[in-house]
Amino acid sequence: QVQLVESGGGVVQPGRSLRLSCAASGFNFKTYAMHWVRQVPGKGLDWVAVIWSDGTTQYYGESVKGRFTISRDNSENTVFLQMESLRAEDTALYFCAREDLSLGEFLDYWGQGTLVSVSS
Amino acid sequence: SYELTQPPSVSVSPGQTATITCSGDALAKQYAHWYQQKPGQAPVLVIYKDNERPSGIPERFSGSSSGTTVTLTISGVQAEDEADYYCQSSDTSFTSYVFGTGTQVTVL
Numbered sequence: 074q075v076q077l078v079e080s081g082g083g084v085v086q087p088g089r090s091l092r093l094s095c096a097a098s099g100f101n102f103k104t105y106a107m108h109w110v111r112q113v114p115g116k117g118l119d120w121v122a123v124i125w126s127d128g129t130t131q132y133y134g135e136s137v138k139g140r141f142t143i144s145r146d147n148s149e150n151t152v153f154l155q156m157e158s159l160r161a162e163d164t165a166l167y168f169c170a171r172e173d174l175s176l177g178e179f180l181d182y183w184g185q186g187t188l189v190s191v192s193s
Numbered sequence: 194s195y196e197l198t199q200p201p202s203v204s205v206s207p208g209q210t211a212t213i214t215c216s217g218d219a220l221a222k223q224y225a226h227w228y229q230q231k232p233g234q235a236p237v238l239v240i241y242k243d244n245e246r247p248s249g250i251p252e253r254f255s256g257s258s259s260g261t262t263v264t265l266t267i268s269g270v271q272a273e274d275e276a277d278y279y280c281q282s283s284d285t286s287f288t289s290y291v292f293g294t295g296t297q298v299t300v301l
Contacts, residue, residue: 108290118228118236118279118292132288168235177242178283178290179226183235 075099075182077169082187085159093154093187095169100182103127103147106172108180109154111165111189119165124152125174136162159191195219197280197293204299211267213296215280218261223282225263227256231276239278240265267298275300 081093095107109121122133122143131143142155152169166188170180197217205211215225224243228236238247240256243263253268267274280293 110292117295118230118281120281120290120292123290134289170236177224177226178287179224179238179241179281180228180236181238181241181247183237185235 075171077171077182077184079167079169079184079187082167082189084190084192086193087160087191089159091156091159091189093156093167093169093189095152095154095184097150097152097169097171100171102150104173106174107143107145107152108170108172109141109143109152110168110170110180110183111163112168112186113165121167122154123172156189159189161191163189164191165189195284195291197225197282197291199278199280199293199296201294202297202299204301205267205270206301207272208269211270211274211298213265213267213278213280213298214262215264215293216262217282217291217293219282219284219291220258220263221261222285225256225258226281227254227265228279228281229274229276230279236279270298270300272300274298 076098078096108123124131124143140158145152166186168186170183227240229239230236239254243258244256255266257264278296283290
C-alpha cells in the first residue's frame with residue numbers, strides 16, 4: 074500500500090535551518106510529482122512546494138520562495154525540503170503528498186506530517 | 194497568487210444534505226479538488242476534477258462546478274462526515290497550487 078512517512082521535524086531557533094525528509098513506498102515513486110504542504114495547528118492548509126517526477130522542475134509558494142528548496146532522490150524514493158532562514162511563522166505541521174501529473178493537479182495520498190517549531 | 198474562498202462553517206443534521214461552496218476566479222478555467230481532514234489526521238482526497246470520486250469514497254460525496262464556484266455536496270450526512278473540508282486548485286500556468294480557506298462541517 075502507498076506510504077509516505079515524513080521525518081526531520083523539531084524545535085529550531087529563528088534564522089536557523091532544518092531539513093525534512095519524506096520516505097515513499099508502495100508505488101512507483103519516480104513517476105510522481107511530490108509536494109510539501111504545511112498547516113499551522115488549528116489553521117488551514119498552505120501549499121509549500123512541488124517537484125516534478127524527474128526532479129528537473131520545482132515551484133514554490135510565495136511565503137517560502139528563496140528560503141526553501143525541494144529536492145528528491147529517486148534511487149532512495151525520498152523527497153526533501155531544505156528550509157533556511159526559518160521564521161516563527163514557519164511553525165507548522167509539514168505534510169508530503171504525491172501527485173500524478175498525467176491525471177491532474179490533485180494530491181491523492183498524504184503522509185501524517187512532521188512538526189516544525191521555530192522558537193527562541 | 195489567487196484565493197479560494199469557502200464558508201467557515203456548515204451545520205447539518207444527520208441524514209440531511211451538506212453543501213460547501215468554494216469560489217475563486219481561477220475556477221472558471223481550472224479544476225477543483227476536495228479534501229476531508231479529521232482532527233489529528235492527514236487530509237484525504239474525496240473529489241477530484243470537480244466531480245470525480247476516488248475509489249473507496251462513499252457515493253454520498255459529490256461535486257459540481259458552475260463558473261467561478263465549485264460545490265461539494267454530502268447527501269445523507271453521517272456522524273463520521275464531521276470534519277474540515279478544503280477545496281484546492283492550481284493557477285492557469287500550473288506553477289502554483291492553492292487551498293481554500295476551509296469549512297468545518299458539524300453534524301448536529
